[in-house]
Amino acid sequence: MNYNIVLLIGFLYSALLCVVMIFSQNFVYATLNLEKLPTVNDSSIGVKEIGKGLPDSISNIDFLDRNNILALGKTSGEIYLISNEILQPNPVLNLNVSGEVERGLLGIAIEKDPFSIDSINQTIYNELGTSVYLYFTEIHDGNLTHNRLYKYDWNGSRLINPHLILNLPLPPGPHHNGGELAMGPDGFLYVTIGDYEHIGDYRHNGILQNIKNGTAPDDTGVILRLNGSDGSQPIDNPFFSNNTGDPLGKYFGYGIRNSFGISFDPITGKLWESENGPESYDEINILNPGFNGGWKIVHGPISRTNSTLANLTQLHGAKYIDPVFSWKIPVGITGIDFMKSSKLGTKYLNNLFVGDFNNGNLYHLMVNKTRTGLNFDDIPGLQDLVADNNLEQSPIVFGTGFGRITDVKTGPDGLLYVVDYGYGKIDDNPPVHRIFKLYPK
Ligand SMILES: [Ca+2]
Ligand SMILES: [Ca+2]
Ligand SMILES: [Ca+2]
Known part of the structure; x- marks a missing residue:
C-alpha cells in the first residue's frame, strides 16, 4: 500500500x-448530566465515579479488600461486587427483602480472619477467612416480614452459609429500621435499630423512647453490642443480665431515633453515631456504654429544650449525653466515617467525614485534641455546637453536588468513598446510583 x-x-x-x-x-x-458531578473544596483531591451501572440504590458499601467492594441494593436485595472499580455482571447474593420506604437491605459489616490476609498483595480469598454480616427486612415463611441479622461466609465469589443471628420480633416500621452495622475494635458487633416510627402508631412509645411507664423494652431505638458468632450478649455490656431472655443485656445504648451511620474512632475506639432528627436537630453523638440519647423527650442539646434530666427514663447504669454537634435544621445526616489515612492530606487524618441525604453535601469535621468532641476553634457560629443555619454550617461543607448521600467510608486503600443516588431529587427519572472515590490528584 x-x-x-x-x-x-x-x-x-x-x-x-x-x-x-x-x-x-x-x-x-x-x-x-456530568456538569452536576460533585466537587470538593480541596484542589488536590479528585472525585471519580467507580462501579458504573449499578441497577439499584445502594444503602451501604463495605470492603472485602483493597480491590473488592460489596454494595447493598436497598430495594432489590441484591449484593453487587465491584472489582478494581468495575461492576461485576452478576450479584453475589440475592435476598428476599421488603424494600418499601426505609425497609430493605440495610446494613453490612465484614469481619476478616487476619490469618487469611496474604501479606504480599493483601487479598483475602480464603474460603474460611471472611464473615459478612447483613441486616435486612426479610420476607420469609410465606409473607412474614422481620428485620433480621445474618452471618454469611465469603468464598471468593459468593456469599454462602447463611446463619440467622438475630430476628427482631416486632413488625418493622416503614421508617427508622436502622440496620447500620460495624465491627468494634473490641471484636463485638454493633447494630443500630431505629424507633420503627409509623404515623399514628404509638406502640413504640416505650421505656426505650424515654416514656415513663411506657411499653417494655422491645429492641427499638437502640444500639446493640453482640457476639457476632451467635448474637449473645457480652458479659461486660452496660445492662448485662444473667437472664439471657432479658433484652436489656444486648443494649449498648438507647433513646435513639434512627441512625444511618456509625463509626469507631481509630484512636480511642469510641463509637460515634449520626442520628436523624424530626423537624429539628440532626445529631452527631459519641456513645459511652449505657448511652441514653434522650429521644423522644429530648433531641438536640438538652439546654435548648424545656426538659431536664428528670424528664428522661434512666435505666440502671444509663447516662444521658448531649450530642457533640447538631444541625438545627435537619440535613438528613447519613454516612459517617473517620479518615484513617493521610493519603488525601495530613489534615484529614483521623478526622471525620459525614454525608447528608437532603442536600448532597459532604461535611468535614475536625476532632478536638482530647477526641471528646469536635474542634470549632476557628468557626464562631459553631462554638455552641449547633449549626443554626446555612451560613453557620458553610465552613464545614467540604463537598457539594452529590445526590442523596447514603454512605461514606474510608477504604483499605486509605481513600474516601461516597455513595449516592439521584441528583438531589428523589423523583429523578431514571434514577442513577453512584459510588465515588476521592483520590489525590
Ligand atoms: Ca440525642
Ligand atoms: Ca450556632
Ligand atoms: Ca453507612
Whole structure:
C-alpha cells in the first residue's frame, strides 16, 4: 500500500475516532448530566465515579479488600461486587427483602480472619477467612416480614452459609429500621435499630423512647453490642443480665431515633453515631456504654429544650449525653466515617467525614485534641455546637453536588468513598446510583 494512502487512512480514522469520542462524550453529558458531578473544596483531591451501572440504590458499601467492594441494593436485595472499580455482571447474593420506604437491605459489616490476609498483595480469598454480616427486612415463611441479622461466609465469589443471628420480633416500621452495622475494635458487633416510627402508631412509645411507664423494652431505638458468632450478649455490656431472655443485656445504648451511620474512632475506639432528627436537630453523638440519647423527650442539646434530666427514663447504669454537634435544621445526616489515612492530606487524618441525604453535601469535621468532641476553634457560629443555619454550617461543607448521600467510608486503600443516588431529587427519572472515590490528584 502506498505510504501516503496509509497516512490518509490513518488521518481519516483518527478524525472519525475524534468525532465518535466527542459524540459519545456529548451523549454521556446528556445522559448523566456530568456538569452536576460533585466537587470538593480541596484542589488536590479528585472525585471519580467507580462501579458504573449499578441497577439499584445502594444503602451501604463495605470492603472485602483493597480491590473488592460489596454494595447493598436497598430495594432489590441484591449484593453487587465491584472489582478494581468495575461492576461485576452478576450479584453475589440475592435476598428476599421488603424494600418499601426505609425497609430493605440495610446494613453490612465484614469481619476478616487476619490469618487469611496474604501479606504480599493483601487479598483475602480464603474460603474460611471472611464473615459478612447483613441486616435486612426479610420476607420469609410465606409473607412474614422481620428485620433480621445474618452471618454469611465469603468464598471468593459468593456469599454462602447463611446463619440467622438475630430476628427482631416486632413488625418493622416503614421508617427508622436502622440496620447500620460495624465491627468494634473490641471484636463485638454493633447494630443500630431505629424507633420503627409509623404515623399514628404509638406502640413504640416505650421505656426505650424515654416514656415513663411506657411499653417494655422491645429492641427499638437502640444500639446493640453482640457476639457476632451467635448474637449473645457480652458479659461486660452496660445492662448485662444473667437472664439471657432479658433484652436489656444486648443494649449498648438507647433513646435513639434512627441512625444511618456509625463509626469507631481509630484512636480511642469510641463509637460515634449520626442520628436523624424530626423537624429539628440532626445529631452527631459519641456513645459511652449505657448511652441514653434522650429521644423522644429530648433531641438536640438538652439546654435548648424545656426538659431536664428528670424528664428522661434512666435505666440502671444509663447516662444521658448531649450530642457533640447538631444541625438545627435537619440535613438528613447519613454516612459517617473517620479518615484513617493521610493519603488525601495530613489534615484529614483521623478526622471525620459525614454525608447528608437532603442536600448532597459532604461535611468535614475536625476532632478536638482530647477526641471528646469536635474542634470549632476557628468557626464562631459553631462554638455552641449547633449549626443554626446555612451560613453557620458553610465552613464545614467540604463537598457539594452529590445526590442523596447514603454512605461514606474510608477504604483499605486509605481513600474516601461516597455513595449516592439521584441528583438531589428523589423523583429523578431514571434514577442513577453512584459510588465515588476521592483520590489525590
Ligand atoms: Ca440525642
Ligand atoms: Ca450556632
Ligand atoms: Ca453507612
